[in-house]
Amino acid sequence: MNDAERPHHAARPVDGATPTGAGHARQIWPGHAAEGRAPRQGEHRSGGPDSGAPQRRHLRSSLLLTLASAVIPGSGLLGAPRRGHKMLGALTAIVSVVTLTFVLFWAVTDLPRLARVAGNETFLGLATFALIFIAIAWVGLITLTQLTTRPTGLRGGKRLLSAVVVTGLAFCVAAPTAVAARYSHDTARALDSVLKSKDDVKANNQPTIAGGLDPWADQKRVNILLLGGDGSASRAEQVAKYSIRTDTIMVASIDTKTGNTTLIQIPRNVQYTPFPEGSEMAAAFPDGFRGDGAEGEWYVNTIWQHVELDYPDLMAGSTYRGAEALKQGVEGITGLEINQFVLLNIDGLEALINAMGGVTVNINQELAVGGDTAKGTKPKRYLQPGPNQHLNGQDAMWYARSRWNTDDYNRMARQSCLVKAIIDQANPQTLLTNFEAIIKASADMLATDITDDQLSAYIDLAFRVKDGGTISRLVFSNGNNGYSYSDPDFEKMRAAVAKAIEPTPTPTAAAPTTTSATSNSTASAPDPSASASEPSNEGVHNVSDACAWQGEG
Known part of the structure; x- marks a missing residue:
């Protein structure tokens, strides 16, 4: 049949198509599905080697790539x-890694330096905004990854997935980053409320803190006066009348090279406290x-209150007049130059222990909770x-302050044990899981003349x-x-x-090793041949030994 004889309703093949037959491609007629159409000259199928169009995408691959952007x-x-988009991904991934x-290398090789940076108020303020920006940018990268890599035309369940x-x-990425930003903000606020600027603090005997890698290069020892002030509700009337009464007084004398520390505990009822010659x-x-x-009472624990309330002209101009007066009293007792002080409010310490989830100590004797011997009031319980007794904040404070069936000297020992327990148990896990409560308690419990520019040195x-x-x-x-209550021999x-803080002598063949306050074992009894004027170190011992369980089992 020739063309003239072909029926009019039969359409011609599409240009470029060949009739169906052996060795020939199937004819494509107008109206057939487009995907069956043979490519025109110069046209290539999507995905071909010469194609400029993207390869076919799969949802599974897109989700995996989105997960990768969440990880890195x-x-x-x-x-x-x-x-x-590839270049943006490469840049952000490299910067992140x-x-x-x-940071990880810094933490492993020089954690003190990293901690010093993290304790800087300016850094914390910048870190707060940086972390917020990181959270927003990270979420944006995750979203962009999904939008640019997912198949087109997703419908229904796949789009929802x-x-x-x-x-x-x-x-998952924004929540922890936002929490870190809040922690940074809270820490900066707490430091700002506790630590004053160096221009806002007038105090005597401030330590010499050097620049460079070793901030303590020019300070052989630093002596910090640690005070416990009772601010409980039961003593609110007395606090209003007597100002601050420092019932806990100890000096932390620290060798800045080795870190060896001697805690010197001073009884609260020392009488006739002397002051350094030539002092105010x-x-x-x-x-x-x-x-x-x-x-009134005139024990060492009342120096702060008497100076603040009764002697307005003493220590005039000092930021903490009572603290400066007490520093001079402790200097007269110990012979040490007291550099700075830290006052812990008892209520704040209780809140701190609760924020930590409690504290674990060894209890070597029955200790009364409550009770007043002078008034004949019996304890509520024991x-x-x-x-390894785990105590909440209230019981921990009674562990430290109970006097019903013990004396002040036993109480001072328990205070040292509590301080050590708090230090030992303030691990990173505890700090992170209870961070906000700990920060709040710390801000409420502290007063100090340590300034914000000195914090990094103290962290070190x-x-x-x-x-x-x-x-x-x-x-x-x-x-x-x-020491004697009725007649203390201050000399x-x-x-x-002086003997307690002296460095441990290096052992030699010619001379036996002597025991010092920084020894790991309990100090030995004094040499019987020593003169009568040489002090006894009977009370010098390792805190770990004093706090150990002394019972059976």
């Missing part, structure tokens, strides 16, 4: 079709701290003896104490180390302190 910011964009590697995955991953307090009290018939010193130092304790109890007490 932007890394999933390396699988995106456009070159610009390098930054994380640097894609949205759910992006939302879940965005939450010595001029006001030439015969020691005594009232000469004036009303803390029972036993090893804290690592030296924790990592390489030993903690020992010098006890001033009746009849030991020159012998100062000599005992």
Whole structure:
């Protein structure tokens, strides 16, 4: 049949198509599905080697690439079709990996330095905004990865699955980053409320803190006065009347090279406290701290309150007049130059212990909770003896302050044990899981003349104490180390302190090793051949030994 004889309703083949037959492609007629159409000249199928169009995408691959961007910011964009997205992904992934590697390396090789940076208020303020920006950018990268790598034309359940995955991953990265930003903000606020600027603090005997790698290069020892002030509701009326009464007084004398620390505990009822020659307090009290018939108590623990309430001209201009007066009193007792002080409010310490989830100590004797011997009020209950007793904040404070069936010297020992337990148990896991409560409690419990520019140096010193130092304790109890309640021998007490903080001699073949306050074992009894004026170190011992369980089992 020729063309003239072909029926009019039969359409011609599409240009370029060949009739169906052996060895020939199937004819494509107008109206057939487009995907069956043979390519025109110069036209290539999508996905061919010469195609400029993207390869066919799969939802599974897109979700995996989105997950990659959640693990390493932007890394999933390396699988995106456009070159610009690939470059963005490569850049953000490299920056993220390098930054994380640097921080981890810094943490492993120089954790004190990293901690010093993290304790800087300016850094914390910048970190807060940086973390917020990172959270937003990270979520944006996750979303962009999904949008640029997923198949086109998703419908129904697959589109919903894609949205759910992006939302879940965005939450997983944004939530912890937002929490970190809040922690940074809270820490900066807490530091700002506790630490004053160096221009806002006037105090004596501030330590010499150098620049460079070793901030303590020019300060052989630093002596910090640690005070416990009772601010409980039951004493609110007394606090209003007496200002601050420092019932807990101890000095942490720290060797800045080794971190070895001697805690020197001073009984709260030391009488006739002397002051350094030539000091302002010595001029006001030439015969020691005594009232000469004036009303009130005149023990060492009342120096702060008397100066603040009764002697407005003493220590004029000092930021903490009571603290400066008490520093001079402790200097007169110990012979040490007191550099700075830290006052812990008892209520704040209780809140801190609760924020930590409690504290574990060994209880070696039955300890009363409540009770007043002078008034004949019996205790409400007792803390029972036993090893590894986990106490909440209230019971921990009664562990430290109970006097019903013990004396002040036993109480001072328990205070040292509580301080050590808090230090030992303030691990990173505890700090992170209870961060906000701990920060709030710390801000409420502290007063100090340590300034914000000195914090980094003290962080460095804290690592030296924790990592390489030993903690020992010098006890001033009746009849030991020159102390007697009725007639304290301050010259012998100062000599005992000097002996307690002296460095441990290097052992030699010619001379036996002597015991010092920084030894790991309990100090030996004094040499019987020593002169009568040489102080006894009977009360110097390792804090770990004093706090150990002493019962059976």
